[in-house]
Amino acid sequence: MTDFLHNVANKEEFVGDTERSTAAYTLVREDASTGATHKLSLEAxxxxxxxxxxxxxxxxxxxxxxxxxxxxxxxxxxxxxxxxxxxxxxxxxxxxxxxxxxxxxxxxxxxxxxxxxxxxxxxxxxxxxxxxxxxxxxxxxxxxxxxxxxxxxxxxxxxxxxxxxxxxxxxxxxxxxxxxxxxxxxxxxxxxxxxxxxxxxxxxxxxxxxxxxxxxxxxxxxxxxxxxxxxxxxxxxxxxxxxxxxxxxxxxxxxxxxxxxxxxxxxxxxxxxxxxxxxxxxxxxxxxxxxxxxxxxxxxxxxxxxxxxxxxxxxxxxxxxxxxxxxxxxxxxxxxxxxxxxxxxxxxxxxxxxxxxxxxxxxxxxxxxxxxxxxxxxxxxxxxxxxxxxxxxxxxxxxxxxxxxxxxxxxxxxxxxxxxxxxxxxxxxxxxxxxxxxxxxxxxxxxxxxxxxxxxxxxxxxxxxxxxxxxxxxxxxxxxxxxAGIKLFCGKILLCCILMSIIIALIKHYYLEYFYSEYLLIKVCMLGSTIAVGMGAFFGTAYLLKAVNYDNNKK
Structure with a gap:
């Protein structure tokens, strides 16, 4: 698929597009030898x-x-x-x-x-x-x-x-x-x-x-x-x-x-x-x-x-x-x-x-x-x-x-x-x-x-x-x-949310005074670090449960 897209050159253009970024879902490709055109469907x-x-x-x-x-x-x-x-x-x-x-x-x-x-x-x-x-x-x-x-x-x-x-x-x-x-x-x-x-x-x-x-x-x-x-x-x-x-x-x-x-x-x-x-x-x-x-x-x-x-x-x-x-x-x-x-x-x-x-x-x-x-x-x-x-x-x-x-x-x-x-x-x-x-x-x-x-x-x-x-x-x-996998995916995400919530609740309980410090910087840092820890717990658990695949996302 990657090679195919890279081969789209001057004589391959997206139908109805004004530029490359406005690609539609059908490609028209002109054969250099015969001049014939072929419609090619993009992969999902x-x-x-x-x-x-x-x-x-x-x-x-x-x-x-x-x-x-x-x-x-x-x-x-x-x-x-x-x-x-x-x-x-x-x-x-x-x-x-x-x-x-x-x-x-x-x-x-x-x-x-x-x-x-x-x-x-x-x-x-x-x-x-x-x-x-x-x-x-x-x-x-x-x-x-x-x-x-x-x-x-x-x-x-x-x-x-x-x-x-x-x-x-x-x-x-x-x-x-x-x-x-x-x-x-x-x-x-x-x-x-x-x-x-x-x-x-x-x-x-x-x-x-x-x-x-x-x-x-x-x-x-x-x-x-x-x-x-x-x-x-x-x-x-x-x-x-x-x-x-x-x-x-x-x-x-x-x-x-x-x-x-x-x-x-x-x-x-x-x-x-x-x-x-x-x-x-x-x-x-x-x-x-x-x-x-x-x-x-x-x-x-x-x-x-x-x-x-x-x-x-x-x-x-x-x-x-x-x-x-x-x-x-x-x-x-x-x-x-x-x-x-x-x-x-x-x-x-x-x-x-x-x-x-x-x-x-x-x-x-x-x-x-x-x-x-x-x-x-x-x-x-x-x-x-x-x-x-x-x-x-x-x-x-x-x-x-x-x-x-x-x-x-x-x-x-x-x-x-x-x-x-x-x-x-x-x-x-x-x-x-x-x-x-x-x-x-x-x-x-x-x-x-x-x-x-x-x-x-x-x-x-x-x-x-x-x-x-x-x-x-x-x-x-x-x-x-x-x-069919959406229900299982949703269940995994809910499990990750529960774990994340427990961790955030514990942090909030033991460090409550810092959330309401008289100094704004301390409050912001406390809230920000708590959110960061919670997100780390959520996405880390999601990865372990295979709810997300970071390698595929990079691709």
Whole structure:
């Protein structure tokens, strides 16, 4: 296989590719003597190794962006803690990102990438024209939506955070800040579209890195203008500045990839109509997913400080979720859409099982580790300024509850692209509808007795229910082919997690005072060394149990 790939020379090229990195799954080879062409199918092992390499690239840049995002969250937490003002600024930050997932990353990307790949197989010009049409349509649509939201923001806040309504100052501040931040939706949605274009040609780094710009901009802008305007206003304005820089950065990356597209308004184009038709169920599905978050936030708004606590906890558990789950979700959609177009069942099975194994290998130890070390983690990251020790305890409880659903969230991000890659947007919609009912019911059932913890527990329960439905539908429709060894693999990983947890718990018990030293450096070193020992125990045991093979990974 290695020799074969090295022999791919000038007269061997990937069908429909713009460059070597955008390889599809069929090679066209021209015979030098006869001029005849032969199609050669790539081995599934090559597909799996490429998935792993792409996943590492996306995970690395996602890790960098999450680190900067965490620094940004530390900065905001030190200024506002879990106060009323903190709740308002967290709502203002979440609002444009929630709608972004509806109009860009959720619905649009899931149907845009498969059609874009089809156009790229025809020609780069066709793909560029299609990109230009969608870019123009998205921009005009967002301008109208932003204008309407500016007018009806108070009514929207009554729906999103009804618990604020009886608190006049808090409600008015939230409406005011949301009117400042909501135009960010335009920039972040266009950034997501440009990122989808780059992801389609296997250039994942730029889009994964773009959130770093947001975090840096928020910190610098707020520190610079904090003496001239209120912190809440400067932080909100920094979001707009960050959006302008993000979309500018993505434009440069697209241009460097030689994918310049014209600004075209042509809603009558058959491919645009096809995208809009497919976007219907996808938009509803994404909208319902965000409605799910809205409902959780609405319920949390009746508990003082709960929105801030859940937001800070969410930032921590999003770390492994984004690095593992989102990384695979990002690369799986373009990969699977090409595989299904070539009807390569072997490659599809290989890529699905590789992703599931990797998801289990990374998510299960992360879950155990977060639960055991939740309090020291929150103490180090957030406990300063107006963020109190009680805030630390509350946030640690929330993150432990969220962590219970972490494997389900990650595996769901691996299974969901299977539907969209097949052009199926209706099944995810059905699954989302069932899941939101479970999530809402559990939140309402548990919030009285468990407060903020109940909302996090309800979210985790709904995540496992959602995963169960995804697995049921994919296997029933013969779209998922689980290898027989997955169950044994999962058992081995759980055994490794138990051993790792025992070791971490013992270290925490005997060296507890160092986790809460008055010196930050000692706390960081203690936590870092404990995590390192735990990881060593986990992966060492996994190697002994033959759950992982480092020699094969090197290859």
């Amino acid at each position: 092992s090559y597909v799996g190794s490429r998935l792993f390499r792409s996943g590492v690239v996306v995970a690395f840049f996602t890790l960098i962006s999450r680190i900067f995002g965490l620094v940004r969250e530390q900065f905001i937490a030190s200024l506002f803690g879990s106060t009323s003002m903190g709740d308002s600024i967290n709502v203002a930050f979440k609002l444009p990102n929630l709608f972004r997932r509806i109009f860009a990353e959720g619905a649009l990307s899931s149907v845009f990438i498969p059609i874009y790949n089809e156009k790229m197989l025809i020609s780069k010009k066709a793909a560029n024209n299609f990109s230009g049409e969608i870019f123009t349509l998205l921009l005009l649509t967002l301008i109208v939506i932003i204008a309407l939201m500016q007018i009806f923001m108070p009514q929207l806040m009554l729906f999103i955070v009804p618990g604020f309504h009886g608190k006049k100052e808090k409600f008015e501040l939230t409406v005011f800040l949301c009117r400042i931040t909501i135009p960010y939706l335009i920039f972040v949605s266009l950034t997501a579209l440009l990122g989808g274009i780059l992801n389609s040609i296997k250039k994942f780094a730029a889009f994964a890195f773009s959130p770093v710009i947001l975090s840096i901009c928020v910190i610098i802008f707020t520190l610079t203008f904090d003496h001239y305007i209120e912190s809440t206003i400067s932080i909100s304005l920094s979001l707009i500045m960050a959006g302008i820089l993000q979309v500018s950065f993505m434009f440069v990356c697209v241009k460097r990839a030689d994918l310049n597209f014209p600004i075209i308004f042509n809603p009558s184009d058959p491919d645009v109509k096809k995208l809009l038709i497919n976007m219907g169920p996808a938009t509803i599905s994404s909208g319902i997913q965000q409605l799910n978050l809205f409902i959780s936030q609405s319920i949390a708004s009746f508990i003082e400080g709960a929105i801030s606590i859940l937001s800070y906890a969410d930032r921590i558990y999003q770390f492994p979720l984004s690095i593992i789950g989102t990384s695979f979700s990002t690369i799986l959609l373009p990969e699977l859409s090409k595989i299904y177009k070539s009807n390569d069942i072997v490659a599809a099975k290989k890529i699905q099982n590789n992703a599931i194994r990797m998801g289990l290998l990374l998510s299960l130890p992360a879950t155990f580790g977060i639960i055991i070390l939740s309090h020291p983690i929150i103490n180090i990251i957030y406990e300063r300024g107006v963020f109190t020790s009680q805030d630390t305890t509350n946030t640690a409880e929330a993150i432990s509850a969220f962590a219970l659903g972490l494997p389900a969230f990650i595996l769901a991000k691996i299974l969901t692209p299977i539907f969209y890659a097949n052009g199926d947007t209706k099944t995810p919609l059905k699954i989302t509808l069932f899941s939101i009912i479970i999530n809402t019911g559990m939140n309402l059932l548990l919030m009285d007795s468990l407060k903020h913890i109940g909302i996090a527990v309800g979210t985790s329960i709904a995540a496992w229910y959602n995963l169960g439905l995804l697995y049921s539908y994919t296997t029933k429709q013969n779209k998922l082919h689980i290898e």
